[in-house]
Amino acid sequence: MSETLLVEHRPMLLRYALLQLKDTELADDAVQETLLAAWQSSASFAGKASLRTWLIGILKNKIADHWRRNSREVDLYSFDQDYSNTDEGDEGEFFTSNGLWIGCPTTWNDPEAALKQQEFWTIYEMCQNNLPPKMAKVFMLREIVGLETEEVCRETGLSDANYWVTMHRARLRLRECLEVRWFNQTNVKKENSNA
Numbered sequence: 001m002s003e004t005l006l007v008e009h010r011p012m013l014l015r016y017a018l019l020q021l022k023d024t025e026l027a028d029d030a031v032q033e034t035l036l037a038a039w040q041s042s043a044s045f046a047g048k049a050s051l052r053t054w055l056i057g058i059l060k061n062k063i064a065d066h067w068r069r070n071s072r073e074v075d076l077y078s079f080d081q082d083y084s085n086t087d088e089g090d091e092g093e094f095f096t097s098n099g100l101w102i103g104c105p106t107t108w109n110d111p112e113a114a115l116k117q118q119e120f121w122t123i124y125e126m127c128q129n130n131l132p133p134k135m136a137k138v139f140m141l142r143e144i145v146g147l148e149t150e151e152v153c154r155e156t157g158l159s160d161a162n163y164w165v166t167m168h169r170a171r172l173r174l175r176e177c178l179e180v181r182w183f184n185q186t187n188v189k190k191e192n193s194n195a
Contacts, residue, residue: 006035006042009055016056016145019137020063030066034059052146120182127177131170138163139170 017027037058141152153163
């Protein structure tokens with residue numbers, strides 16, 4: 001296994017570590033330790049799981065080691081409450097009583113070009129960071145880290161139904177935030193430059 005192959009997974013591992021540790025330096029250290037451990041034990045990687053899953057497993061152990069070293073219990077997010085009842089009003093902000101959109105989604109100029117721009121990712125991170133912590137963790141584990149639904153449910157302690165409700169609400173909130181802070185701003189900037 002090449003060093004380059006491992007380093008390609010660094011951004012995903014760093015996002016996962018930041019979500020868990022909420023500290024850039026600690027997250028970076030945990031990722032470095034993970035990549036070093038993976039490189040040193042690459043001969044033992046049997047391929048029974050994907051490389052990404054194997055690396056996340058190592059990273060989880062490094063994060064647990066950090067918590068043990070500090071000899072304190074860190075409860076980042078509590079999943080002991082039924083999440084399906086929080087933020088009941090979200091759907092009412094987006095849909096009529098018969099399920100139709102209140103105001104159609106705006107047309108996005110060129111989403112592929114926007115994804116390539118660093119400014120977009122800054123806005124996206126801000127939008128994601130403004131999600132409630134439980135929602136952000138579930139969304140990130142699925143969409144950014146790439147865990148399967150069952151793995152996310154197991155990691156967070158959510159039921160299957162609560163998982164889907166949480167993902168639905170996260171997508172609605174991210175869509176709204178990105179439309180307000182990025183895509184509509186792009187339209188405003190173009191209109192102002194044409195005037």
